[in-house]
Amino acid sequence: MRSKRTTNPFWNRQQKIAPYLFIAPFYLLFVVFMGYPLISSLVMSLYEMRGFQSRIFVGLGNFTDLFRDPIFWKSLRNTAYFAIGTLTLQLPIALLLAILLNSKFVKGKNVLRLAFFAPVLVAGVFVAIIFNLVYDQRAGLVNQEFVLFGKEIGWLNEEKYVMPAVILTGVWQWAGFNMIYFLAGLQGIRQELYEAAAVDGANWWQAFIHVTLPSLRPVIAFVFVVSMIGSLQLFDLPFILTNGGEPADAGSTIVMYLYKNGFQFMRLGYAATIGWVLFFIIAIVSIVQLKLLGIFREE
Amino acid sequence: MLRLSIDAESFPLGKGPMVMLVLFLISTLFIFGHSEEQGEDLEFWIFANTHYEEYQARVPLFEAENPAVNVRLINFGGTMHDKLLAAMLSNFGAPDLVEVEITSIGRFLKGAIDEIGFVDLRPRLESEGWMDKLVVSRFTPWSYRGRIFGVPHDLHPVVLLYRDDLFKAAGVEMTAVKTWDDFIAAGKKATRDLDGDGKIDQYAIVLDRRTESDYFSLLLQQGGGFFDEDGNVIIDSELAIKTLEFFTALFNEHEIATPVYGTWHGDPSNFAAMQDGKILSILAPDWYVGILKSQVPQMSGKWKAIGMPAWQPEGRRTTTRGGTMIGITKQCKNPDRAWELLKFTYFDRSGLVNRYETTRIIPPLKAAWDAPIFREPDVYLGGQPLGELFIELAPDLPARYQNPYWSEAADLLNDAIFAAVTEKQTPREALTELAEKVRTLIAKDMGRWGDM
Numbered sequence: 001m002r003s004k005r006t007t008n009p010f011w012n013r014q015q016k017i018a019p020y021l022f023i024a025p026f027y028l029l030f031v032v033f034m035g036y037p038l039i040s041s042l043v044m045s046l047y048e049m050r051g052f053q054s055r056i057f058v059g060l061g062n063f064t065d066l067f068r069d070p071i072f073w074k075s076l077r078n079t080a081y082f083a084i085g086t087l088t089l090q091l092p093i094a095l096l097l098a099i100l101l102n103s104k105f106v107k108g109k110n111v112l113r114l115a116f117f118a119p120v121l122v123a124g125v126f127v128a129i130i131f132n133l134v135y136d137q138r139a140g141l142v143n144q145e146f147v148l149f150g151k152e153i154g155w156l157n158e159e160k161y162v163m164p165a166v167i168l169t170g171v172w173q174w175a176g177f178n179m180i181y182f183l184a185g186l187q188g189i190r191q192e193l194y195e196a197a198a199v200d201g202a203n204w205w206q207a208f209i210h211v212t213l214p215s216l217r218p219v220i221a222f223v224f225v226v227s228m229i230g231s232l233q234l235f236d237l238p239f240i241l242t243n244g245g246e247p248a249d250a251g252s253t254i255v256m257y258l259y260k261n262g263f264q265f266m267r268l269g270y271a272a273t274i275g276w277v278l279f280f281i282i283a284i285v286s287i288v289q290l291k292l293l294g295i296f297r298e299e
Numbered sequence: 300m301l302r303l304s305i306d307a308e309s310f311p312l313g314k315g316p317m318v319m320l321v322l323f324l325i326s327t328l329f330i331f332g333h334s335e336e337q338g339e340d341l342e343f344w345i346f347a348n349t350h351y352e353e354y355q356a357r358v359p360l361f362e363a364e365n366p367a368v369n370v371r372l373i374n375f376g377g378t379m380h381d382k383l384l385a386a387m388l389s390n391f392g393a394p395d396l397v398e399v400e401i402t403s404i405g406r407f408l409k410g411a412i413d414e415i416g417f418v419d420l421r422p423r424l425e426s427e428g429w430m431d432k433l434v435v436s437r438f439t440p441w442s443y444r445g446r447i448f449g450v451p452h453d454l455h456p457v458v459l460l461y462r463d464d465l466f467k468a469a470g471v472e473m474t475a476v477k478t479w480d481d482f483i484a485a486g487k488k489a490t491r492d493l494d495g496d497g498k499i500d501q502y503a504i505v506l507d508r509r510t511e512s513d514y515f516s517l518l519l520q521q522g523g524g525f526f527d528e529d530g531n532v533i534i535d536s537e538l539a540i541k542t543l544e545f546f547t548a549l550f551n552e553h554e555i556a557t558p559v560y561g562t563w564h565g566d567p568s569n570f571a572a573m574q575d576g577k578i579l580s581i582l583a584p585d586w587y588v589g590i591l592k593s594q595v596p597q598m599s600g601k602w603k604a605i606g607m608p609a610w611q612p613e614g615r616r617t618t619t620r621g622g623t624m625i626g627i628t629k630q631c632k633n634p635d636r637a638w639e640l641l642k643f644t645y646f647d648r649s650g651l652v653n654r655y656e657t658t659r660i661i662p663p664l665k666a667a668w669d670a671p672i673f674r675e676p677d678v679y680l681g682g683q684p685l686g687e688l689f690i691e692l693a694p695d696l697p698a699r700y701q702n703p704y705w706s707e708a709a710d711l712l713n714d715a716i717f718a719a720v721t722e723k724q725t726p727r728e729a730l731t732e733l734a735e736k737v738r739t740l741i742a743k744d745m746g747r748w749g750d751m
Contacts, residue, residue, distance in 0.1 A: 052415075243510070
């Protein structure tokens with residue numbers, strides 16, 4: 001890059017402060033829109049607020065109330081259920097699709113890639129509205145077409161089916177998106193590794209276990225962590241699909257419960273507490289995931 | 300001394316970035332230096348599209364009568380209540396006038412009575428004699444501790460909308476149904492397995508068991524509620540328990556009710572079931588009839604309406620569901636001017652007649668009810684003058700007392716109703732437990748805050 005010195009003292013001085021000015025917008029925006037709200041919400045979690053002006057200090061009272069709150073635990077269970085469903089169902093499907101689309105034997109790859117990726121372009125609200133029709137107990141596509149279930153399943157009306165319905169919707173919407181990450185990872189694996197494995201007599205499965213998966217480890221770690229964080233922050237899909245978490249809070253998630261407390265019940269201190277508990281959950285889960293996937297390990 | 304000599308050559312990153320910077324500065328000055336129209340501004344927030352259409356036509360008339368006023372009408376849709384909450388919380392950015400939906404108003408009433416973000420309209424309403432001119436029970440959802448924070452937009456009386464053809468095919472004349480006992484008898488005849496496959500193909504009524512909407516309507520019809528006028532929890536009263544027992548019996552004992560198809564009465568699945576003849580009746584407020592007309596116009600001529608069945612002979616034949624108020628916020632700089640706009644949009648007879656024409660919403664202003672439009676035959680109901688029926692029922696609307704804890708209470712009530720209908724708890728257990736939870740919540744707050 002060309003470096004130019006000038007005799008003009010204004011620009012000489014300016015060159016010294018320019019780097020700070022260039023990074024200043026980020027820090028200013030961070031302080032205003034992230035730093036201040038973070039600190040403010042932490043302070044808020046130690047208060048109980050009532051109405052628009054009154055607040056009293058309750059220390060860790062909101063946290064102890066939260067851990068005794070059955071709806072919080074139910075929301076946490078539902079969120080964990082979705083996260084596990086995402087990891088065990090959505091990501092393997094995404095990986096499988098990526099492997100299929102990376103193979104030499106599949107035709108029309110570009111069209112298929114677009115088709116699998118397309119659902120993520122649909123806004124979550126519309127996805128929820130569409131799947132509301134799909135899951136309808138009597139007229140819905142799922143119950144109409146999949147008679148192998150042998151009975152009318154109340155996907156959105158019976159508590160035990162609500163989260164599976166949300167998970168399946170998540171698979172439809174996000175599997176294609178994660179597939180793109182896996183596909184990029186697969187395309188980055190050097191062909192020589194497969195050739196060497198073939199020379200060593202490895203079959204397809206052994207090559208997959210000993211070449212593909214280890215080479216994909218950084219991508220898998222990234223997708224797992226990002227998907228897990230996204231799952232723990234689940235809100236709009238079940239909120240619309242289950243009309244606010246009904247029936248009997250079967251579709252309630254942590255963020256939905258946070259929203260309800262903050263905006264519907266006007267319990268802002270309590271909502272801030274839920275937010276911080278969610279933050280610690282995400283931080284712990286992410287660190288454990290990265291540790292288990294060996295991302296902190298030195299090669 | 301610093302010599303400020305800016306030219307394109309000495310600008311460190313060259314000519315291009317300098318031109319961009321200059322353009323940025325000019326456009327910033329233009330945007331922020333742009334002066335608004337002359338005159339006084341009134342900002343008016345709403346959340347309903349149908350209201351937006353109406354006010355878009357009304358506001359220019361108000362501005363023509365008041366040339367010094369510019370009204371900025373903003374429709375935020377479903378996110379409006381959250382924006383209003385944020386504006387009131389930060390004490391900055393709230394509109395002068397705002398419409399608030401009935402299930403959302405509770406959260407704005409929390410805190411000390413003097414901290415509530417709306418102007419008390421009682422003095423204006425009383426001094427100008429408006430209280431007597433409107434249906435007085437409709438002020439209760441917008442009142443708290445003797446103050447009135449909003450003027451009702453609507454009445455929302457509820458009728459029983461029914462498929463006359465299908466009931467008649469089952470040998471039932473619905474105009475003879477006067478009480479809920481009559482309805483159960485009629486419903487047992489009309490709920491049928493038409494093709495003999497052992498599954499019921501048509502149900503006498505569709506009810507929402509996931510949310511409080513239908514159950515609470517039935518409770519209000521009898522003068523019950525979740526809270527009484529003084530804010531006491533009364534959801535475990537014998538009246539409330541008996542009503543929930545009746546509600547669950549419609550599903551489980553009499554087997555004449557079907558749960559709503561989809562997640563609520565306005566779900567496309569529910570409309571599909573109606574078109575397929577699976578649903579023979581529904582408890583319908585005036586706004587719901589408007590939704591039906593727009594969403595399932597192909598069912599025109601198939602519905603008829605009667606007043607809701609009463610709980611005892613000569614009892615109340617209606618209830619109320621839903622509602623909107625208009626209020627003046629405390630951030631309004633000129634409440635007198637805002638009050639004038641409020642009256643123009645809510646109390647003008649010709650405007651209210653026009654409102655009925657576009658939305659089928661019956662206005663609370665009694666002076667508007669004698670307009671011929673309310674007596675006109677309604678094509679959607681096969682020529683029955685629906686407006687006339689609504690107006691006949693309107694004076695008998697029950698009171699619906701408001702409370703700051705309504706949002707929490709309603710959320711828990713949804714769970715209690717579902718538990719009772721799915722027989723996880725008896726109605727008595729579900730409502731007793733619910734009442735206890737809400738009382739505990741209130742008692743805890745009272746312990747911390749005192750009686751605010």
